[in-house]
Amino acid sequence: MPSANSTKAKIEPAPANRKPRWLSERTILNSVFRLLIVATVVFLAFDFRTIYEEANAPLPGETDRDEPLTMEPPKTRDHLRPYLPRTTPRRRSGKPPAMPGFAKPPANELVSKKMTFVRGPKGEASAVGRIEPGTGSEFVEFIQGQGGEIKSLYLHSPGGSVHDALKMAKLIRKNKIATVVPNDAYCASSCPIVFSGGKERTAGRNSWVGVHQIFAPRTTPGNLADGMSQGQAVTALVQQHLTDMGVDSRAWLHAMQTPSDQLYVFTVKELKDYKLATKVIGQKASKKKTSRKKTTRTSANK
Secondary structure (H helix, E strand, O other), X not given: OOOHHHHHHHHOXXXXXXXXXXXOHHHHHHHXXXXXXXXXXXXXXXXXXXXXXXXXXXXXXXXXXXXXXXXXXXXXXXXXXXXXXXXXXXXXXXXXXXXXXXXXXXOHHHHHOEOEEEEOOOOEEEEEOEEOOOHHHHHHHHHHOOXXXXXXXXEEEOOEOHHHHHHHHXXXXXXXXXXXXXXXOEEEOOHHHHHHOOOOEEEEXXXXXXXXXXXXXXXXXXXXXXXXXXXXXXXXXXXXXXXXXXXXXXXXXXXXXXXXXXXXXXXXXXXXXXXXXXXXXXOOHHHHHHHHHHHHHHHXXX
16 A cells, blocks of 8 residues: 555646757747747738828818818908818809810719719810829820810819829910819919919809818838928029919919918909909899899989
8 A cells, every 4th residue: 555655746737947858949049939939020010001101191171072072151350161071162052164075964972983084075185183193194185186276275173282283284384275273163272373374264153173282102111201391492483484374473472371181262352453364254243133133223313
């Protein structure tokens, strides 16, 4: 019969410093190495995602709103409105603008996409959508493909790339194309630069023409550009361009003073005073009706 001491010895646990046979040093090192690889991949993926998101970050003030926003038209000392880069403003009694080449007013979703060019009748064409890098070159191809038959360009755009807008404006002036922002159309941010290219520039009384500060994106992923320096350089280019086009460069002072998430919308008077528009349509109809009524009443009294 075994003794109590021998039984106790058999059930005693192994010493704490004794390692199981399967847990060798090589196994431990391999496990640690694999964990380090996994951790490195995770951190790299996070870094690349962060860099990508920052490099492709939307402009300040950009929203996901894709439905028109009802707003009051600008008036003296009441110019600032939210900047809508993916949709358009709408007057309470307003409606989508009529654009050449479109059987119906262009769908609002087209405004949020890269600018497209559509040929209309009688030498008219429409430019609808965002001005993105490369839009200037695509516009050159469009104009060249029309055999010099485009005489007027209708604009409906939330703007975008300033350099592409400058390229478009210069070609418009070279080809003596008139520019038009019809009633209820939207011409914001860099779009007025394109508008300025027209030798003749017509704006509807109820159009939305506005500007704001230039936003300088990062030049390379992960490195912050000197936004102030780039902004000043581009601003100088724009002001010189406006002067060359016969537009009062003071118009761009409002852009410099307006945050990029807002828009300084010009009144009818400002469009004419700054020579941004050479013609504003639909201004004096109500005044003529009033004067006719007064004349009729005066005649009746006699």
